[in-house]
Amino acid sequence: MSHDLIKELRESTGAGMLEIKAALTEAGNDKDKAIEILRKKGTLKMGKKADRIAKEGMVECYIHPGGRVGVLVEINCETDFVARTDDFKNLAKDLAIHIAAANPLYISIENVPAEVVEKEKEIYKEQAKGKPDDIIEKMLVGKIAKYYEEACLMEQPFIKNPDIKVRDLLGEAVAKMGENVQIRRFARFVLGS
C-alpha cells in the first residue's frame, strides 16, 4: 500500500488514515474504487451525523442595546458535554447577535414557503417585463439566489466575518466539535413592529 496514495486520498477525501487503508484494501489498491468506497461510507456517515438526534444544546438570547430588538435562539448539539464548552456557548452568542443584526426570515432555503418564492419571482418578472425570456430566466436565478442570501440565516454572510456564510460557521463548528450542530429555531422581536 503506497504511502503517497494514502496521502493523496487523505488530502482529496479528508477521510481518516484507518478508513483510507481499509478502503484501499477493500478496493485492491485501486484508487478510484477506494474513493468510491470512501464516498459511500462518507455519505453514510454524514447522513448518520445529520440524523443523530441533536437534542442537547442551549437556548441563548440577545437584546440589542436600547431594548428595541431582541432575539431568542435554540442551538442543538448531541451531548451536554459539547453544550457546556465555551466554543458552543460562543457560537450560540454569535448566532443570536447575528440574527439581531441580519434579520433572517427563515433558517434555511428549505424553510422558505413555495408561495413566497413564487411571489418573489412574479415581482422580478414584472420588473424585467419586455426583456427576452432567456435573459429574464437568468435574472430570476440570480434574483432568487440573492433573495435566499438575504432571507435565509444559513445563506447570510456571517456578520462578524462576511467572507463566510452562517452555513460555513456551522460547518466549522460541526468539524471542530465532532457533533451534529443545528440551529433549531429563533424568534426576533422588533419593538412595535
Add this chain to the structure above:
Amino acid sequence: MSHDLIKELRESTGAGMLEIKAALTEAGNDKDKAIEILRKKGTLKMGKKADRIAKEGMVECYIHPGGRVGVLVEINCETDFVARTDDFKNLAKDLAIHIAAANPLYISIENVPAEVVEKEKEIYKEQAKGKPDDIIEKMLVGKIAKYYEEACLMEQPFIKNPDIKVRDLLGEAVAKMGENVQIRRFARFVLGS
C-alpha cells in the same frame, strides 16, 4: 358641594378631585348620578387608554440557569420616558421570568382558539360521562376557568406573588405609570422540545 361627598366619591371611584367636582355639578349634587357620570367618563377614559397606541417599551429576555429554557417578551407602553424607568424595566424582567416558570400558551383568554376550548370541553365531558347534564355543565365552567388560569398569561397567578394574577400586576403598572401597558407577544423555547 359637601366635602364628605367628594371624599366618599374619591374613595369609591378613585377619580380625581376635579373630575368629581365636575361630575357633582353636572349631577346637581346627586351622588348616584355623579357616580354614573364618572363611570361613563372613566369607561371612556379606560377605552381611550387601551386604544392609545402603545408602541414604545422594550424587548426583554430571560434564560433560565442551565440554558434549557429561554423567553423573549415584548412589553409596550406609550412613551419612551416610561420605557426607560426602572419600574418598567423591572416589570419586563419579572414577566420574562414568570413566563419561563409558568409556561403560558397564550397571552389572554381572547387568544385561545375556539377549537382548543372545544377540545378541552370534549375531554372533560368524556371524563364526566354518566353524570347528570346540569352537573356536567357546572363542571365544564369550572374546568374551563381552570384551563384559562393555566394556559393564559394574564390569568396565571403571578409567580413572585401568587395572590395576584398577572393581569393585576399589569393593572397596577398601568395605574402607577399612567400609560397603557401591554404584553404584546412572547416566545418561550425549551431545549429539544
